[in-house]
Amino acid sequence: MDPPHRVCHFRHAKVRQNTPCQRFFITPMRRIDYFAAHGPAWIAAWLVLVLTLAASGTGAPARAVVAPVTVTLDLGRSAKVVHLDAGDAAGVSPARVVVRVGQSVVFLNNDSRHHTATSLGDVQVFPESPRWTENALRASGSIGAGTWSTGDLAPGARSSPIEATKPGTYLFGCFFDYSAGMRGEIIVEQ
Secondary structure, eight states: OOOOOOBOOSOBTTBOTTSBOTTTOOOHHHHHHHHHHHHHHHHHHHHHHHHHHHHHSSSSOOOOOOOOEEEEEOOSTTOOEEEETTEEEESEESSEEEEETTOEEEEEEOSSSOBOOEEOOSOSSOOSSOOOOGGGGSOBOOBTSSOOBOOOBOTTOBOOOEEBOSOEEEEEEOTTTGGGTOEEEEEEEO
């Protein structure tokens, strides 16, 4: 015996008004057809949601991705001397950079000579003569976690992004042209 037909009062894409409503009378076969048609889309949507939350680690919304700040190294004729609290700087633009923890800095060598951007350690003013070793010529470290360097940047080269990991003020200079004033300051805020 067939179930009594009811009038569907919902507007549904596949059910016209005043026809038997498939929402009230779902036979086993209709349930399979509906799942086959709509199930994969729901599974995919839930899978994307779960993977997105898992990727953020905490289930909280992910932080916005912020583009790295670019610092240009160039001791050419247009290099200006900038007066910072730590001392004078030249050939670095901008000479003072402000970033947030988690943000990265990329150094671009726009000069015709080789340069580096190498940390000066835990100092508050630019020293007369930094005590660097040849390790300054290899890319290493992160801003705020001890020493770091872009490594030797050939003319036109761009460094790998160097991440700021700890709030503070960090001074840096060029291994090759420190005595010419090629120095700068990175301020990392929370």
